[in-house]
Amino acid sequence: MGIDTTRDTTHRMDLLRFATAGSVDDGKSTLIGRLLLDSKAIFEDQLEAVEATSQSKGYDYTDLALLTDGLRSEREQGITIDVAYRYFATPNRKFIIADTPGHVQYTRNMVTGASTADLGLVLVDARQGLTEQSRRHAVILSLLRVPHLVLAVNKMDLVDFDQKVYDEIYREFTQFATKLNVPDLEVIPISALSGDNVVNRSENMPWYSGPTLMHHLEHVHVASDRDLIDARFPVQYVIRPKSDEFHDFRGYAGQVAGGVLKPGDEVVVLPSGMTSKISKIELFDQEVAEAFPPMSVTVHLEDDVDVSRGDMIARVKNAPTPSQDIDAMVCWMTTAPLQPRQKLAIKHTTRNGRALVKDIQYRLDVNTLHRDQETKELGVNEIGRVTLRTTVPLLVDPYSKNRTTGSFILIDEATGITVGAGMING
Amino acid sequence: MTQTRTDYRLSQLDQLEAESIHIFREVAAEFEKPVLMFSGGKDSIVMLRLAEKAFYPAKIPFSILQVDTGLDFPEVMETRDRWVSRLGVNLVVASIDDAIKNGIIPDAAKISRNRLQIPTLLNAIEENGFTAAFGGGRRDEEKARAKERVYSHRDEFGQWDPKMQRPELWSLYNGRLHEGEHMRIFPISNWTELDVWDYIGREGIEIPNIYFSHQRRVFERDGMLMSETPLNPIREGEVVEERTVRFRTCGDITLTGCVESTASTIAEIIDEVAIARKTERGATRGDDRFSEAAMEDRKKEGYF
Incomplete structure (x- = not known):
């Protein structure tokens, strides 16, 4: 018996993004392969290709890891290097899996996968119990504030x-x-290989009364994880049609990062501090009564105030703090280490600037949670607490309060590569 | 005004739409000269619809680019022209024939023009100075695509280096480029084939009629049903017969097969896709069948 894949035609299906971490030995690929197979997200031709490859390599069984290892170098080396995204759906939910490698040298990939996840799935081998690796995975998911x-x-x-x-x-x-x-x-006891407690309840573990993995993924409540209190609207783009029909149209386009916006709300535009009222909110050619995360809408203000990309619209009595001094946990993602006095480009919401590394307070050992205050630099795949000074004020919230207004990326100005991911403390 | 949603929940299709619109606006704000690569297929039509919504009531603030292989379905070109005229967007056509004539690409004298699309496209990007090119690629299509970023960096040769991809976190996209480089942008990365159909049904937008069931003279080749056309002469032993078919993808007419189907509405197509046992590319695209890494290799060279 598989998962019921009858479709819901009402389009009220919701979305769960989850990140998995683990290595081949934990049976992660087998588990993902099973979820995809049982929800009919794997097609005949994909399965046939994997069966043929397994046979030609002389394996005794079909290696489901081949389904997920997409790049030639990964197949050649038999390891997963990069974050891969997979999709499956049941009648009530669509799932996006960010499948990440588990070894310590791939911490940055796990951080990437976890950054958008509502739920993190950590696998342990029952024979080995908790390992340094499983602890590290839990630490990273917790740092990235993955709520489940x-x-x-x-x-x-x-x-x-x-x-x-x-x-x-x-x-x-x-x-x-x-x-x-x-x-x-x-905490769910499973056997990915034989399917116990994955989709179907195991008859071998009558002592376990909790949900199966699939049941939990389908029912875990994620809607309330968003911040619906603190209105945050980073302006992405100013829409000015300059056409006869919409001559005076001036709309501020963006994606709601927090709270609920309504026409009539008194708002402040940061960093200028000008105040106005929301006159209307539009989604394409429709006016909407309210906008909440993660809606992409166009906001109109009553007054003709100066608003441009990089500004943030918030409530008068509840606005983020403009700050040029940033205290954050940073995951470093490139070989050349992060050092004090280094200058980098920074992107926070829709705002770009430059940042100077004032201090590296400590390096966090992600295996033991020990804070190493002796080290004065961060190597690749290391996470530490860093103080930055920025050229422009950033409109920040603590990451623990809002994952959108509390996060930023650091970019190497010479190469243009993303070299760091930051989560603001506070 | 639409009804207040008291539960503050968005359907998954609304969430995908919001994410894609966010990407379109981000690119329009940060890149000097974006362009939307338009094939006329369902995925590129969904992209156009999202772009329309992202900038409404302003016109889409960039051109659309089509690579004319000379082997496109006439029905697809008609649909393209209607979209272009309704939205009032600027259309740039990069023709393989012209590229051969002008000596930009060698005349390989082979009927498969799939590979010739790559230099033609790269030349058009360079010639027009496009710095970002939207593509309709989805991560569920193929396993090399499953690892591609939304912002996919291309060097000055237009190449993709899968080992040097930039980490992509939250919804913070890094659009930094050096002179001569460009970015491929995949705003519908997280959509599945079913999502695309659901969206086309919900939005009630026009797609080429070859996606719907129709009578067509076809012959079998390599396990696929191919259209009878002077562009693709039949070989010995191949028999042409009329069948009731539809297409699942729109590509080069000489490489794109159809499937037997009676699905003549979006709802019927959705039912068919929901129970399909083969991927759309595996079932009907000759260009993806050459090797296990066929897509990865073409992507590295600069394919869509």
Whole structure:
């Protein structure tokens, strides 16, 4: 029996983005392959190609990892290097998986995958229990404020579906998780290979009364994870048609980053501090009564104030703080280390500027959570607490409050490459 | 005014639309000279619709670019012309025949012009000074695409280096370029084939009629049903017969096969896609079948 793939024609299906982390040994590819197969997201020709390749390589079984390893160099080396995105759907939900490699030298890929995830899925091998790697995955997901965490205890079939094994991992992990920021945790005993508790409830583990993995993914409540209190509207683009029909039209286009915007709201435009009222909000040719994340809309103001790209519209009594001194956790993503006094380009919401590294306060050991204050630089795949001074004020919120207005990227000005990802403290 | 949504939830299709509109506006704001690569197929039509919505009531602030292979379906060109005239956008056509005539690309004298699209496209990008080119690629199409970024960097030779991709976090896109480089932009990266159909149905927009069931004279080649056309002479042993078919993709007429189908409405197509057992490219695209890494290799050279 597979997943019911009957379609919902009302288009009210919602979306869950989740990130998976793990290595080949944890059975991650097998698990993803199973989710895709059971939800009919894998097609005959894809499966046939994988079966043929497995056979020609002399494998005893069909290697489902071949479904997900997309680049030639990955297939040649038999490892996943990059973040891959996969898609499947059940009647109520569409799922986007950011499938990331698990080794420490790929921390930056995991950070990338986790940046947009509503849920993080960490796999552990029941035979080995919690490893340094599984702890690291949980730490990264927590740093990136992924609101829901699932620990899948895999290969339960290889420990005779023993409840004691599960209980021990559960106890050890919940104890570790108290040091992290994990608002919602589910620990699910599974066997990806035989399918126990993946889609169908396992008959081998009557002692487990929680949800199956699929049931949890389908029902976990993510709508309330967004900030619907603090209105934040970074202006992306000013729409001025300059046509006879829409002669005086001046609309501010952008994607709502927080809160709920309504016509009549008293708003402030930052950084200028000018105030006005929202006269109307449009989505294409329709007026809407309110706009909330992640809607892309066009906002009109009553007064003819000066608004341009990079500005932010917020409520008069609830606005972000313009700041040129930024204190943030930074994940460094390139080989040449991050050092004090270094100058970089910075992009925050729709605002661009330059940043100077004032100080590297500490490097965080993502395996132990130890703060190394001796190191004065950050190497590739390392995460640390950094102070920056920017050329323009950024309109920031703490990342813990808003993942859009609390995040930024750092760009090497010479190469143009994205070299760092930042999460603002506060 | 539309009804207030008390639960503050957006359907997944609305979320995808919002993300794509965000990408269009970001590119229009940050790049000097973007262009939208338009094939006339369903994915590029969805892109045009999203661009229309992103800048309404202003006109789309960039041109659209089509590579004329000389082997396009006439029905697709008719649909293209109606979209162009309705939106009042500027259309740039880069023709393979002209490129051969002008000595820009060698005349390979082969009927498959798939490879010739690449230099023709790159030449058009360079000649017009386009710095960003929107493409309708989706990550669910093919496994090399599953790892491609929304902003996909191309060097001065138009090449994609899968090992040197920029990390892409949150919705913060990095559009930095050096002289002569350009960016490929994939605003519908996160859409699936089914999402595209759902959206076309919901928006009620025009797509080429070859997507719907019709009678066509076809013959079988390499397990695919190909159109009878002077551009693609039949070979020994191939038999032409009339069948009830439709196309799942719009490409080069000599390489794009059709499938037997009676689906004549969007709803029927959606039902068919929902139970399809083969990917759209695997089933009907000769150009993707040559090797396991066919798409990756063409992408590295500068394909869409």
